[in-house]
Amino acid sequence: MKVTVVGAGNVGASCADVISYRGIASEVVLLDIREGFAEGKAMDLMQCATNTGFNTVITGVTNDYAKTANSDVVVITSGIPRKPGMTREELIGINAGIVKSVADNVLTHSPNAIIVVVSNPMDTMTYLTLKATGLPKNRVIGMGGALDSSRFRYYLSKALDKPSNDVSAMVIGGHGDTTMIPLTRLASYNGIPVSQFLSEEELAKVASATMVGGATLTGLLGTSAWYAPGASVAYLVDSILNDQKKMIACSVMLDGEYGQDDICIGVPCIIGKNGVEQILDINLSDSEKEAFAKSADAVRNMNGDLSSILG
Ligand SMILES: NC(=O)c1ccc[n+]([C@@H]2O[C@H](COP(=O)([O-])OP(=O)(O)OC[C@H]3O[C@@H](n4cnc5c(N)ncnc54)[C@H](O)[C@@H]3O)[C@@H](O)[C@H]2O)c1
Ligand SMILES: O=C(O)C[C@H](O)C(=O)O
Numbered sequence: 198m199k200v201t202v203v204g205a206g207n208v209g210a211s212c213a214d215v216i217s218y219r220g221i222a223s224e225v226v227l228l229d230i231r232e233g234f235a236e237g238k239a240m241d242l243m244q245c246a247t248n249t250g251f252n253t254v255i256t257g258v259t260n261d262y263a264k265t266a267n268s269d270v271v272v273i274t275s276g277i278p279r280k281p282g283m284t285r286e287e288l289i290g291i292n293a294g295i296v297k298s299v300a301d302n303v304l305t306h307s308p309n310a311i312i313v314v315v316s317n318p319m320d321t322m323t324y325l326t327l328k329a330t331g332l333p334k335n336r337v338i339g340m341g342g343a344l345d346s347s348r349f350r351y352y353l354s355k356a357l358d359k360p361s362n363d364v365s366a367m368v369i370g371g372h373g374d375t376t377m378i379p380l381t382r383l384a385s386y387n388g389i390p391v392s393q394f395l396s397e398e399e400l401a402k403v404a405s406a407t408m409v410g411g412a413t414l415t416g417l418l419g420t421s422a423w424y425a426p427g428a429s430v431a432y433l434v435d436s437i438l439n440d441q442k443k444m445i446a447c448s449v450m451l452d453g454e455y456g457q458d459d460i461c462i463g464v465p466c467i468i469g470k471n472g473v474e475q476i477l478d479i480n481l482s483d484s485e486k487e488a489f490a491k492s493a494d495a496v497r498n499m500n501g502d503l504s505s506i507l508g
Pocket of ligand 2: 372
């Protein structure tokens with residue numbers, strides 16, 4: 198199985214690292230526009246093989262899309278990350294042009310690939326990729342919910358003082374500081390609602406920390422995060438390539454689900470070899486429905502900024 202990762206920067210390289218280390222794909226091509234950069238990242242990663250014991254072949258190329266031919270999955274991480282104090286939405290001006298040209302190029306050589314969109318603002322870039330390429334909606338998946346949900350589980354585990362793997366929780370809605378919706382009501386500690394262990398005030402703090410999880414890391418690191426983003430992409434790619442049919446919150450095109458149309462936004466999906474195999478239209482409470490509608494309004498508003506690029 199072949200995966201192309203466009204953008205060999207922090208997230209792209211971290212994702213290639215996890216994919217190879219965990220043996221998720223037999224072949225990974227890293228592609229970057231910066232001369233020699235992807236080649237260097239691939240060489241460095243391949244020199245881990247004997248110590249960590251993986252067999253994946255990682256190749257790096259400078260803008261040579263022919264080398265990405267016949268990829269099963271293409272991950273788009275190319276573009277700029279935010280700096281402290283910025284929102285993800287401020288990246289649209291530069292990243293929209295990059296994502297559109299990359300999507301066109303990869304499809305020329307891998308017409309059957311499933312595309313995973315990572316570049317920010319991710320929901321808007323996912324919508325752009327779908328509209329610009331005309332691909333069926335099961336083949337374009339925005340990655341954000343997997344990361345936000347893992348951050349939610351992390352903050353819950355800290356509040357509970359228990360391991361995050363014993364915590365089950367999901368974030369839906371937009372992948373933005375004010376648009377994501379941690380589903381606190383449905384979060385559990387080994388099947389027991391977390392509300393049995395944490396007060397409303399503690400749960401509200403966890404939800405707020407989750408929503409600004411990316412901004413917190415950007416403030417600490419000077420650029421946005423990459424280890425958890427890379428691992429989250431690899432988790433999603435694993436479910437596609439190995440047809441695991443995991444339920445993962447992904448940004449996908451809605452067609453009536455959650456009362457929304459013509460928008461890519463995070464909802465629980467079954468992810469398998471065909472990409473998005475099912476969208477789970479779960480019952481939300483009135484306040485969750487209200488939050489989802491508000492989140493969708495904000496995401497839809499950003500899509501309006503694509504009119505010049507989509508024509
Ligand atoms: N969806 C998410 O959950 C999530 C998580 C983390 C980061 N991100 C986003 O992912 C993107 C990448 O973040 P990063 O930290 O890896 O940034 P980075 O700067 O480390 O890497 C980006 C890479 O893209 C390359 N690039 C730029 N234009 C290109 C083009 N036209 N073709 C090929 N490569 C090109 C750059 O040379 C660079 O190496 C950002 O937009 C960031 O906001 C999203
Ligand atoms: O925070 C960012 O800008 C990057 C990414 O979307 C994240 O959540 O880590």
